[in-house]
Amino acid sequence: MSLSEQAVLQALMQARVRVSGAAWLIVRDTHAAEDIFQNVALKALTRDLSFENESALLSWAFITARREGIDWIRRHRREITCLDTEILELLEHEWQSEAVRPEGLRVDALRECLDSVPEESRRLLRLRYFEGHNCEEVARSMGIGLNAIYKRVSRLHESLRLCIEGKLGDAGPDLETGAP
């Protein structure tokens, strides 16, 4: 028996951040990644497709997002070094198999974690992931060296990860609020 339309919708919404994240790894543009996810959801509902179970649906969703991402790069003529298919598949497999917390809770946790980082760090993340600037442009905009930007971005991601996990596990501390 195949998944009902409702079950398809529910499973896709539960995996929204992961599927969009997989698309972002290809296109490196959060708005394009969001568009790709919406296209994936639309295809799942409007094409004559049936999925035997959630695993089959997610597998299809990741593959479709990957193809859409590659197609987006071609259409927009972006020069992006794409990860090997083998690595993308490995990442997608891990995304599908990991136990996940409800994404709404993760977003809420991230919101709270972001509130406890300095404004300058939030600006950096905003420029990088919302405005879509590369790190060199961010460095120029903020008047900081490129190497320092790389260090800050990597530290911020790791710190946010720890903070989110802490909040979701009700055990972790807020981020330190000192200058990055």
Next chain:
Amino acid sequence: MNPPDPKQERLVRYVDGRLSEAEAGQVAASLRDDAAARRFLREMAEQAVMIADLERETRGRRAWIREQAPTAPAKGRLARFPIPSRPFTVVLAMAASIAVLLSAGLLFRGSRHRGEIATITALDGAIQWTGDGGRVVRDLTVGTKLQGGIIEGIEPLSWFELQFADGTTVAITGNSTLTFSDLGQKRLRLKSGTASANVRPQPAGRPMVLQTTSAALEVLGTQFAIETDTSATRLDVSQGKVRVKRLSDGADLEVPAGHRVLAAADHDFSVLPDLAPVDTWTSRLPLGPERTLGRWMPPDADRDAGLLAVPFTTRPGWTIFAAATGVSAWDAPPVVLHAGSRLRLRGRVAMSSPVYFGVTVRDANGAFAGRFQTVRGEGEFVAGENFDVTLPLRDLVLDPVLKPMAKKLPARPFELTVESVWCHTLHRPAGLELFQAQVIPPAVP
């Protein structure tokens, strides 16, 4: 804060596209063997997506606040990612008008935290919303605030209206699926079904986008109605203008008020003026089941072609057995009812039973305007025999189920466009069949 991990820093550089080919090769090799590196990369991707989500949400609210209170915000404050209590504080700090302060503050207190973007302002029949990481909500009522997500009408009589923070309304009828978001720009996707919208002027460069499987619409501020299925989208514009792109070939055109267009790969794509309304109509059930509800039966020696009523359960939990036929279609003139109009329906029942007859109507903008009905007692219907009833339109009253929305709907169906004509029995199957429906104009004096 933790010192940077060189491996993670290298992944950041890789994603930024700043590594040489050789270095990129090393990263790829490390990703094959290093689960921690893959985990960091996945985390970075998810955080990027969520950060953009939060920023869109913040900007969407900011745009709304600007529209409500044009006074400049305190610089710097709004640039922060909000915590649940902050937007109310920010609104307090920035607004110049006490009235605006109160309304905006109340709005955020009532709807914040999870980013609600729309409110259900009218509702009839069963609908459900899916969002927030897969949460499904079925007990939706007027006043329920919703985050972006997918909302579905799950029975033929379903109707609901969503209102966004800027006053834009979108109404959906029947079995429809609508995906909606408003993160600084309204984006909607209608999988199938019928929708009408009254769109307030949208921010420059951020038109409302409505996508179907066959067309993409850009709307800056207008009123229109749309009907879509898997292969075609029919659009009627009643105010303003809408830019439509046909997805099969990328052709686009602008549809002004009083005009319509059909976007389908196998149909001429051109703007046509609206057709003048008529006040007479006869169903064409012998031709097939298109735009009908019920089990279509071809003609045979014993009876005309017709629709056998099929059961479904309405929101109050009643099971009705209904047959219906669509009336006003995109490629035919709209059929308008007058106070002196009559409905004529021919059919048959297998068992004596009260039968409900009625119409579903739309207003001039294509928006749902109610269901109006009357009931005839079982004494008028003899088991196994054909019936032929003529109903003055003045006998039809608003479906009692719609009473909670009575203030939003007209009291009578006069001068409205007929969406469908229907009949049903309540609670038990009576073998109701519908052979023909007619709208008869007022008698000429």
